[in-house]
Amino acid sequence: MTPKSYLDEETTVWSWLATTDHKRIGVMFFVLTSIALLIGGIFALLLRLEHLTPNYTIMSANAYNQAFTLHGVIMVWFFLIPSIPAAFGNFFVPILLGAQDVAFPRLNLATVYIYIAGAIAIAIGVAMGGTDTGWTFYPPYSSQTFSQLLPILIGVFILGFSTIFTGLNLIVTIHTLRAKGMRFMQMPLFVWTMYGVSVIQVVATPVLGMVLLLTTLDHGLNWGFFDPARGGDVVLFQHFFWFYSHPAVYIMILPAMGVVSEVIPTFAHKNPLSYKAIAFSTFGIAFVGFLTWGHHMFVSGMSVFDAGVFGVLSMFVAIFSAIKVFTWVGTLYKGSVDLRTPLVYIAAFLFLFVFGGMTGVAVATTSLDVHWTDTYFVVAHFHFIMVGASLTAWLAAIHYWWPKMTGRMYSEPWGIAAAVLVFLGFFATFFPQFLLGNGGMPRRYYYYPEKFTTLHVMSTAGSWVLGLGLVIALLYLAWSLFYGPRAPANPWGGRTLEWRIPSPPSRHNFATTPEVIQPPYDYSHPLEGDIHV
Numbered sequence: 001m002t003p004k005s006y007l008d009e010e011t012t013v014w015s016w017l018a019t020t021d022h023k024r025i026g027v028m029f030f031v032l033t034s035i036a037l038l039i040g041g042i043f044a045l046l047l048r049l050e051h052l053t054p055n056y057t058i059m060s061a062n063a064y065n066q067a068f069t070l071h072g073v074i075m076v077w078f079f080l081i082p083s084i085p086a087a088f089g090n091f092f093v094p095i096l097l098g099a100q101d102v103a104f105p106r107l108n109l110a111t112v113y114i115y116i117a118g119a120i121a122i123a124i125g126v127a128m129g130g131t132d133t134g135w136t137f138y139p140p141y142s143s144q145t146f147s148q149l150l151p152i153l154i155g156v157f158i159l160g161f162s163t164i165f166t167g168l169n170l171i172v173t174i175h176t177l178r179a180k181g182m183r184f185m186q187m188p189l190f191v192w193t194m195y196g197v198s199v200i201q202v203v204a205t206p207v208l209g210m211v212l213l214l215t216t217l218d219h220g221l222n223w224g225f226f227d228p229a230r231g232g233d234v235v236l237f238q239h240f241f242w243f244y245s246h247p248a249v250y251i252m253i254l255p256a257m258g259v260v261s262e263v264i265p266t267f268a269h270k271n272p273l274s275y276k277a278i279a280f281s282t283f284g285i286a287f288v289g290f291l292t293w294g295h296h297m298f299v300s301g302m303s304v305f306d307a308g309v310f311g312v313l314s315m316f317v318a319i320f321s322a323i324k325v326f327t328w329v330g331t332l333y334k335g336s337v338d339l340r341t342p343l344v345y346i347a348a349f350l351f352l353f354v355f356g357g358m359t360g361v362a363v364a365t366t367s368l369d370v371h372w373t374d375t376y377f378v379v380a381h382f383h384f385i386m387v388g389a390s391l392t393a394w395l396a397a398i399h400y401w402w403p404k405m406t407g408r409m410y411s412e413p414w415g416i417a418a419a420v421l422v423f424l425g426f427f428a429t430f431f432p433q434f435l436l437g438n439g440g441m442p443r444r445y446y447y448y449p450e451k452f453t454t455l456h457v458m459s460t461a462g463s464w465v466l467g468l469g470l471v472i473a474l475l476y477l478a479w480s481l482f483y484g485p486r487a488p489a490n491p492w493g494g495r496t497l498e499w500r501i502p503s504p505p506s507r508h509n510f511a512t513t514p515e516v517i518q519p520p521y522d523y524s525h526p527l528e529g530d531i532h533v
């Protein structure tokens with residue numbers, strides 16, 4: 001008799017709340033981060049609606065400041081950072097390694113509750129009146145604002161531990177729980193990016209914790225770490241904050257790159273053009289990512305020499321990213337390409353990531369950045385990467401692994417329709433923002449001059465199309481949960497280990513520990529190759 005699936009084995013609420021199954025924890029994170037996306041998305045739509053006209057449209061200037069602060073805090077820390085590692089990383093890394101669970105299952109469960117505790121602190125802050133500093137919490141404003149900053153700082157501080165423990169767990173899992181015979185160079189590429197991202201999570205997040213703590217002391221107890229009048233240094237905050245937050249943008253993009261590296265070989269039915277190039281460039285990005293934080297501070301008074309060094313180092317990230325892009329495109333080239341929903345999202349990813357990355361190189365050029373910094377140009381740059389690339393890859397991951405996680409198929413025509421709407425809506429929302437920024441529209445401003453109206457209206461209309469695409473995806477996925485056709489074990493003809501076990505998998509994934517003697521992607525052999533499961 002085949003064992004029951006992880007969904008059917010026990011069905012009580014308690015069996016979920018107290019589970020140590022990495023798959024159920026992954027599903028819980030998927031639900032929690034999706035709720036965060038929904039809330040952050042509603043804020044985004046309201047912000048865009050406010051900018052439909054140059055003056056008051058739906059909210060006061062104060063409410064606008066609060067809305068963009070919460071939008072940023074929720075999207076960065078509650079959605080983007082955990083969205084792939086804590087949900088899909090938790091669910092799939094052990095399976096891709098041939099393991100039964102992560103190394104520390106109870107610590108894994110704790111990360112869920114730490115996340116929820118952080119979210120509760122934020123909710124308390126909002127109930128007390130919210131804050132208006134922006135997600136970057138820059139002093140001196142953050143030391144002096146009368147808004148309710150403390151609960152927000154504490155919420156993000158708590159959440160950081162969830163990120164650190166997820167990273168720790170995945171690192172130990174990758175080192176100790178690989179299947180018999182699986183050497184490092186036989187790990188699937190998604191696992192490599194999870195390894196890189198986990199290292200960043202463990203090394204960088206404590207620096208965020210520290211700077212949040214110092215800001216809490218400055219704001220709450222009137223200490224003076226960042227106050228020059230008392231011997232403090234206001235720019236020191238920016239160094240600490242970006243020492244974390246630049247690597248953090250790679251916490252958001254590396255997992256997306258891992259998804260791309262899985263989806264492309266499966267739907268091109270072809271081995272990655274160079275497994276080593278994709279695996280090693282991950283570490284190039286992770287390492288150089290720690291040396292570039294100063295590019296956020298070109299106008300903070302740093303020397304021309306320092307700015308030049310940070311600018312050039314930043315461009316190395318683009319080299320490693322380009323290695324990946326060429327390898328992915330080379331994998332697709334002459335493959336037998338099956339254009340299904342996940343691959344449509346990946347096509348959008350490739351276009352938008354290259355676009356966003358190129359504008360990254362542009363803003364890393366000091367002389368240009370002096371003109372663009374703190375304008376909508378920067379807003380457009382990072383949304384091209386964080387939404388155009390990371391969110392798009394997250395959507396690809398949902399569709400790619402949906403049959404495995406839920407045991408159901410979704411509607412392919414609806415999937416493709418939603419993907420096209422998401423792409424068009426995204427482009428219409430954010431492309432005009434490059435033009436706005438270049439024309440001189442500053443970020444985080446409530447009022448704007450009449451001459452910017454057309455571009456702002458285009459951007460707002462785009463946000464409705466993007467929102468519509470996401471709502472359609474939500475609807476047909478929810479429908480598929482109950483009425484979708486049953487998924488076979490391997491609907492796409494994938495080669496990695498998750499496709500060798502039933503959909504959905506059983507509680508311990510594998511009946512016997514698999515032995516792996518093949519490289520992870522071996523399209524030169526017929527499907528039932530030499531992997532013994």
Ligand code: HEM
Nearest residue numbers: 249252253295296314318357360361363364373374382385
């Ligand atoms: C080719 C690689 C990249 C380069 C050279 C680059 C460069 C830059 C530079 C110079 C800035 C500062 C602009 C300014 O404030 O005036 C910036 C801002 C930003 N970038 Fe990138 N970037 C790259 C990729 C990425 C990626 C992959 C992400 C996210 C996943 C990202 C997210 C951000 C964010 C969030 C900000 C602005 C944060 C803020 O001020 O609120 N960038 N980037």
Ligand SMILES: [Cu+2]
Nearest residue numbers: 246293295296
């Ligand atoms: Cu940066």
